[in-house]
Amino acid sequence: MNIDAIREQFPILHQQAHGHPLVYLDNAATTQKPQCVIDAVRHYYQADNANIHRGVHLLSERATAAYESARSNIAKLFNAASIREVIFTRGATEAINLVAASWGGTNLHAGDEILLSEMEHHSNIVPWQMIATRTGAVIKVLPMDDCGALCMEQLDDLLSERTKLVGIVQMSNALGTINPIAEIITKAHAVGALVLIDGAQAAGHLAVDLQLLDVDFYVTSAHKMYGPTGTGVLIAKATLLDAMPPYQGGGDMIRTVSFAQTQYNDLPHKFEAGTPNIAGVIGFGAAINWLQQLGFPAIAAQERELLTYATAKAEQFTGLRIIGNAPNKACVLSFVLAGVHPHDLGTILDSEGVAIRAGHHCAMPVMQHFKVPATARASFAVYNTIDEVDALFAALTKAQEMFA
């Protein structure tokens, strides 16, 4: 893979940060955007801007076509059964809230169980707590071990006919762990539970075949897949979506409205009330094209090389403790450094041009498990280089010296 050619497509990477070349290693928070995505968004505003699904004029037709073509790109990328199953949202968070409120609000009852993993992002915890409070459902937790892998041997005991939904993160943003979702889905389905997969972290890094995996609800965000912020997707089985009440009411999601009675629109529009983030969705479509051209095998190979190299350096680094050593992981190096708090590390690395995340990564239960208040996290994307990993460790050495 020609990394220079890839980097050329990301204008933002070619700048100085505090007098050093920018080393962007905060990709788990959000990835940068290639020129083709920026161009797609700009083109929409410059040439096609109009509301969709309602105009009879040329611009509206072009905008609608671009928006709907993004939907088919996404359906193809994830191998959804139909474009009717692809619902645009503000992001993974809104998609989970949609499922919790609409499906959960209808189907959860007192004593029903929702099984989540210990490594979920807050966005796959809090919406379930909210609906559990309303319905009397109970949240159970599938624990992880000290290397940050799920305790799969406990899964059978936690699943029962009371389990109505299993919510699992496909790739942990705090640890990088890739979870065995195929096995979890098979076992959950065996007890009659549905499965929601949080693909926010995974979808930009590995290929996902939703029909093959038989996923009931899949959510992700465009901005972690080289696309714009403020847009994401829920992909769910049409049979489930057909039976679920709308999440929000408004324009676009109806067929007819009168004060006596309102008829809802068909899928996917039933769940897309109001004017959506049209430019964002169009940019999302462009990002998916870009990802497909690059191909997940090539992306994964590059990211594996980066993680392997960084992990080897981390293991040699005095005082550094890696948080998360699951056998199957990608893209994320979470760690703490003796004597230097992650927050200080973040500031010192920033002064060297190296952007990382320091904090709890919206996964406080993970911090509690490892008994750390926070970690420093370097996370890789396809445009990162071995030289940038070296820059990270050079900056870490500097931080250590400063606090010696």
Add this chain to the structure above:
Amino acid sequence: MFDLKSLYQQVIVDHNKSPRNFGKLEPCSHDAEGYNPLCGDQLHLYLNIDNDGIIQQVRFEGEGCAISTASASLMTQSLIGKSVDAFKQLFAQFHHMTTCDLDEEPDQATLGKLAALAGVREFPSRIKCATLCWHTAKAAIEGATRAKTE
């Protein structure tokens, strides 16, 4: 210019490494917990204030970054022997120092060693680290049990 040395002055590195007045204070007349949700800094502040309103003892416990630990350590030193009214004035001065323009020199005469924390002005994401202990002290003195930097 982004000046890391002005943030991590020697006093700060030193107080982070060996925080003064660190540990529980039992019994105490006032205490409160402070929490900075952004970075997980957590501290518990204990005070003994006598009947004349004079702060006789201050100690703190907790876990945080160098800025929050050093700031708490320096604060405990500066508060011992001060009246509650003097605390309130110092609070205002400290707060001003962490948010004022860069070209304004910190008032060394009133702030003393606390002036070492003026460097946070250049680092907006770190101001709350420096002020957490002060908000916590204020909460303790005013009888609240929890302080946040928000």
